[in-house]
Amino acid sequence: EVQLLESGGGLIQPGGSLRLSCEASGFTFSSYAMSWVRQAPGKGLEWVSVISGSGDITYYADSMKGRLTFSRDNSKNTLYLQMNSLRAEDTAVYYCAKGHLLGGFDIWGQGTMVTVSS
Amino acid sequence: QSVLTQPPSVSAAPGQKVTISCSGSSSNIGNNYVSWYQQLPGTAPKLLIYENNRRPSGIPDRFSGSKSGTSATLGITGLQTGDEADYYCGTWDSSLSAGVFGGGTKLTVL
Numbered sequence: 001e002v003q004l005l006e007s008g009g010g011l012i013q014p015g016g017s018l019r020l021s022c023e024a025s026g027f028t029f030s031s032y033a034m035s036w037v038r039q040a041p042g043k044g045l046e047w048v049s050v051i052s053g054s055g056d057i058t059y060y061a062d063s064m065k066g067r068l069t070f071s072r073d074n075s076k077n078t079l080y081l082q083m084n085s086l087r088a089e090d091t092a093v094y095y096c097a098k099g100h101l102l103g104g105f106d107i108w109g110q111g112t113m114v115t116v117s118s
Numbered sequence: 119q120s121v122l123t124q125p126p127s128v129s130a131a132p133g134q135k136v137t138i139s140c141s142g143s144s145s146n147i148g149n150n151y152v153s154w155y156q157q158l159p160g161t162a163p164k165l166l167i168y169e170n171n172r173r174p175s176g177i178p179d180r181f182s183g184s185k186s187g188t189s190a191t192l193g194i195t196g197l198q199t200g201d202e203a204d205y206y207c208g209t210w211d212s213s214l215s216a217g218v219f220g221g222g223t224k225l226t227v228l
Binding site for chain 1: 157162163164174204209210216217221
């Protein structure tokens with residue numbers, strides 16, 4: 001079964017750091033670009049970042065550029081999203097998704113909640 | 119303010135047809151594929167349409183997509199109460215080098 005499982009969310013104080021993980025199964029992980037999308041409470045979807053299959057190319061949303069590092073370990077079928085200098089407006093459910101918006105996200109994880117608050 | 123513009127809400131009766139528009143520009147919809155997502159309350163989004171008009175396996179043909187110029191449209195026929203959800207369009211913006219989504223459209227089946 002094709003599956004994505006996020007972890008690492010939680011409550012973090014403003015200015016803090018958090019690393020999200022997303023473990024993939026059921027497909028040839030290294031063959032696909034992978035992405036993160038977030039959704040603030042009661043709001044719409046916001047694209048966050050994409051990484052190439054090999055991990056050598058990444059793009060980031062302006063809203064988080066400079067505070068994010070998206071990486072992958074193809075030997076572990078796992079994505080990592082390192083988030084630094086977190087702000088209240090970063091509070092959201094973070095989803096990992098298989099693919100790139102050019103071809104559509106055909107598989108989504110269940111999401112992990114990040115709450116930035118003192 | 120989303121880069122892609124969708125109507126906040128649409129509604130129609132069961133069995134009827136509805137369309138949801140998604141308006142962008144030449145740097146996004148005009149030159150890139152569009153995908154559409156359905157998000158039921160409390161769940162992760164689900165891919166309905168990719169590459170403008172292609173349906174993943176398992177998506178009924180009641181759902182269709184089209185694109186013309188810098189706009190895209192999602193069509194849903196034979197509306198069912200289970201179709202009540204939020205719908206989002208998305209694409210790549212070549213000028214921003216970033217993904218972009220519409221603000222979402224809430225479908226109500228009256």
